[in-house]
Amino acid sequence: MPSVEYRLFFNNTAATREQLDRVDEITVEQEMDMAWEAQIQVPICTDERGQWSSQDEAFLREFSRVRVEIKVGKGGFLPLIDGPIVEVQDQLNSQPGESLKTIRVQDDSVYLNREDEIVRHENQLDHEIAQQLLQGVEQIASIDVETTPSPTSSLPPVVMQRGTKMQLLRSFARRHPDFHAYVLPGTESGASIGCFKKFPEQLDGLPDLVLLGGDRNLSTFTPQYDAQSPATASTAFL
Secondary structure (H helix, E strand, C coil), X not given: CCCEEEEEEECCEECCHHHHHHCCEEEEECCCCCCCEEEEEEXXXXXXXXXXXXCCCHHHCCCCEEEEEEEECCCCCEEEEEEEEEEEEEECCCCCCCCEEEEEEECHHHHHCCCCEEEEEECCCHHHHHHHHHHCCCCEXXXXXXXXXXXXXXCXXXXXXXXXXXXXXXXXXXXXXXXXXXXXXXXXXXXXXXXXXXXCCCCCXXXXXXXXXXXXXXXXXXXXXXXXXXXXXXXXXX
């Protein structure tokens, strides 16, 4: 099985050995049409004076930046997530070794989903509005936006935004076949890419995931099927 390495960045700076030693577990979840998310578990304990450690460190505070990269075998490091800490949860226990800090990180699409707005967009195509919304976020360093078709109506296009920027982008994506709105980690820490486009059809060069055999690069695989998850349905009648 090929070796697996990872590296962490806090506030766009590579983590120190002391910071790495304090991380117990990292879980990254990537789902289509949802914000990517990571959970980082950091054990906490009391010092000589009986005070809890890790309670006021800048790199563990809300909206501090975290970036996780992984390297499998001889390939290069690939980013899994790059974004702010959106939640910190402390689980304190009187028994030694049982206290834990859980840090939840989301990609930079969180900055598109924080303010509910009512905005009128006139004489702009959907991709032009998407470009404007993505460029308005300081944490998004570059954008990748594909052109959407012109409306069939001769009337000038008018779009009323009632909700967050991300809600509007996702509504645009639903009305254009195969379009998606999302934010990817960039090649450098703190340089996210805002996307409004179709998913690429060509392979990205990443190795296949193999669970069994001499070429395996996975230790476990746990698929889950939820029959109660939201679904899209359509009907027709004569």
